Amino acid sequence: MTRAPWGSKLEAGLVGYLLGMLAGCASFQRPVPAEALPRRVVLALDGIDYRDVMEARQRGRFAAFHPPARLVSTFPSISDIAWHAIFGLYPPAGYQRVYYSARHNAVLGDALSAISPIEYEERMDYAFDTKFHHLGAYLISWPVARREVNTDVDLVLGTRNRETVYLYNVGPDALQHTRGDVHRYLDHLDERLTELLTRYRERTGRELEVIVLSDHGHNRAREAEFAPLVEALAAHGFESARSIARANQVAFSVDGVTTGFGVFCAPDSVARVASLLAGMPAVDVVTQRVNDSLFTVMRHDGPGELRLGAVRRRRVAGEDRYRYTSERGDPLELDSAVLRMRAAGVLDADGYATTSSWVQFTAGAPYPVAPPRIVHGHLSATRNPAPILVSIHDTFRVGLGLVSVANRLRPLGGTHGALGVTNAVGIAMSNRVVPHDDVAMRVRDQFGGFDDLLDLRVHQPALAVVDAGMLRLDRLHRRPWVGVPTLPDSGPVALLSVPRSPEQWSGAGGRLRVEVRPLDRDTTLYTALLPLAAAPHSIDGTQWVWPAAELGLATLTPGHEYRIAVVLERLRLRGDRPTVDRSKPLLVTNVRAALDGVPWSY
Numbered sequence: 016m017t018r019a020p021w022g023s024k025l026e027a028g029l030v031g032y033l034l035g036m037l038a039g040c041a042s043f044q045r046p047v048p049a050e051a052l053p054r055r056v057v058l059a060l061d062g063i064d065y066r067d068v069m070e071a072r073q074r075g076r077f078a079a080f081h082p083p084a085r086l087v088s089t090f091p092s093i094s095d096i097a098w099h100a101i102f103g104l105y106p107p108a109g110y111q112r113v114y115y116s117a118r119h120n121a122v123l124g125d126a127l128s129a130i131s132p133i134e135y136e137e138r139m140d141y142a143f144d145t146k147f148h149h150l151g152a153y154l155i156s157w158p159v160a161r162r163e164v165n166t167d168v169d170l171v172l173g174t175r176n177r178e179t180v181y182l183y184n185v186g187p188d189a190l191q192h193t194r195g196d197v198h199r200y201l202d203h204l205d206e207r208l209t210e211l212l213t214r215y216r217e218r219t220g221r222e223l224e225v226i227v228l229s230d231h232g233h234n235r236a237r238e239a240e241f242a243p244l245v246e247a248l249a250a251h252g253f254e255s256a257r258s259i260a261r262a263n264q265v266a267f268s269v270d271g272v273t274t275g276f277g278v279f280c281a282p283d284s285v286a287r288v289a290s291l292l293a294g295m296p297a298v299d300v301v302t303q304r305v306n307d308s309l310f311t312v313m314r315h316d317g318p319g320e321l322r323l324g325a326v327r328r329r330r331v332a333g334e335d336r337y338r339y340t341s342e343r344g345d346p347l348e349l350d351s352a353v354l355r356m357r358a359a360g361v362l363d364a365d366g367y368a369t370t371s372s373w374v375q376f377t378a379g380a381p382y383p384v385a386p387p388r389i390v391h392g393h394l395s396a397t398r399n400p401a402p403i404l405v406s407i408h409d410t411f412r413v414g415l416g417l418v419s420v421a422n423r424l425r426p427l428g429g430t431h432g433a434l435g436v437t438n439a440v441g442i443a444m445s446n447r448v449v450p451h452d453d454v455a456m457r458v459r460d461q462f463g464g465f466d467d468l469l470d471l472r473v474h475q476p477a478l479a480v481v482d483a484g485m486l487r488l489d490r491l492h493r494r495p496w497v498g499v500p501t502l503p504d505s506g507p508v509a510l511l512s513v514p515r516s517p518e519q520w521s522g523a524g525g526r527l528r529v530e531v532r533p534l535d536r537d538t539t540l541y542t543a544l545l546p547l548a549a550a551p552h553s554i555d556g557t558q559w560v561w562p563a564a565e566l567g568l569a570t571l572t573p574g575h576e577y578r579i580a581v582v583l584e585r586l587r588l589r590g591d592r593p594t595v596d597r598s599k600p601l602l603v604t605n606v607r608a609a610l611d612g613v614p615w616s617y
């Protein structure tokens with residue numbers, strides 16, 4: 016008997032968690048007064064397909080809601096990048112939790128990071144974001160999915176002083192990955208939402224606004240076989256690697272069972288790898304970034320029949336516009352839509368159209384809203400975007416990582432990830448707003464922008480090295496900051512996060528001592544003494560930032576590992592000499608310097 020890849024502590028925790036989940040352990044205190052209850056619920060359901068909700072409507076379900084609209088996912092149509100786009104959060108490090116980092120030239124993340132909480136979960140009021148919950152959702156998917164919905168109802172009626180309560184449920188996605196019954200799930204969801212609306216009305220005399228969103232569809236392809244992509248590339252001399260040192264090495268961003276993913280390789284090999292992938296029987300569409308405004312599209316239609324097209328992007332008056340041209344065989348099947356767009360006058364003189372026009376004319380197409388989604392997937396979906404994106408036929412799938420391990424314990428169900436309509440279309444549904452079809456990147460505009468997402472919670476002290484541009488461009492992050500204008504526009508900054516503001520340290524005399532030493536030697540390489548009062552920080556005092564160079568974190572030896580120790584200190588005058596009279600160790604962390612000598616966190 017082989018051991019599971021997770022440790023025994025995690026196993027014990029998982030068993031305890033599963034027992035708790037089955038028994039039902041939600042307990043709540045005194046009822047929340049009617050005036051303190053939330054006015055609005057945003058229920059983020061992972062992987063509910065538009066087709067399944069439309070079928071449920073035909074069974075009479077969700078009658079309390081306006082007709083649902085299509086929420087067309089990102090490309091790849093997978094959760095991390097899709098939810099970040101839906102909520103307008105700064106892009107995650109990779110398409111999935113195990114990802115290729117260009118700065119480190121390495122695949123980062125391990126099996127367990129696949130079930131660790133990520134920003135969109137952290138910003139929910141409730142996300143069931145424990146490792147045990149994610150794993151449990153795959154192992155006993157129906158009880159977990161049903162219980163999430165039951166708990167949602169209690170949580171909404173137990174939340175006080177939040178205008179909107181945000182809930183994320185992973186259950187429906189896990190259920191479908193493991194052949195669960197999504198129709199039974201939707202029936203249960205409708206019953207509990209109806210009960211929620213009734214109980215809320217009875218308690219408050221008002222109507223509760225409920226918004227239901229899902230981030231992608233599910234392809235229902237239970238019998239799909241695993242595609243031997245690694246072996247097929249090997250037959251052409253390419254090897255799958257965790258870092259790219261040679262022209263024949265390829266790194267994948269695949270974590271779990273999926274039909275859409277990114278591929279990385281040396282710049283000179285991109286065109287060759289893309290066309291090899293496009294020629295494989297399992298592969299439907301391959302897109303390639305030529306530069307930031309030109310992307311090629313390839314699709315094989317039987318042996319030798321290569322369909323070729325291009326997507327172009329340009330910026331007009333602060334807004335991106337997209338053009339699709341089919342050079343041979345119309346790979347994205349959009350030629351007739353383009354003709355209709357021309358007839359309707361939404362194309363400019365050069366054939367470019369806005370995202371909203373692409374949505375209006377192609378949301379129901381075989382490759383819905385493909386041009387903006389392809390560009391987003393190659394440029395903005397993650398902090399490490401891939402030069403090649405692959406979309407797999409529904410009769411195949413690819414799988415690596417812990418989710419595929421969990422999936423092997425149970426029969427595989429459908430999956431998602433591909434560019435096409437069977438994988439990529441989730442829902443937006445509301446009992447107040449009449450929604451219209453949209454893409455993940457824009458849908459929040461229909462619902463007021465989701466500006467009241469929770470602030471990030473810091474669970475333990477942490478030091479991250481991020482790009483200064485992130486603090487400026489992250490719409491939720493940049494708001495509550497003091498002093499960010501004094502930082503550079505871009506380049507590495509060290510971001511210190513602490514669960515509670517170090518208030519008594521941040522006045523005159525309070526400072527941070529940072530010591531950097533090589534992991535293999537007991538000598539301090541650099542000591543930084545940084546007055547807290549002078550540093551840009553978040554208003555609540557839980558995040559502090561300095562240019563990385565001020566901590567000695569800009570000129571390390573690439574590939575080498577370092578230990579960083581961070582200590583709070585307070586100086587008092589003793590006689591006429593300032594002396595440290597109090598100190599408090601905050602954290603010790605190991606980092607690895609990337610190719611540019613900076614220990615980037617992604």
Ligand SMILES: [Zn+2]
Pocket residue numbers: 062094188189192431
């Ligand atoms: Zn999924």
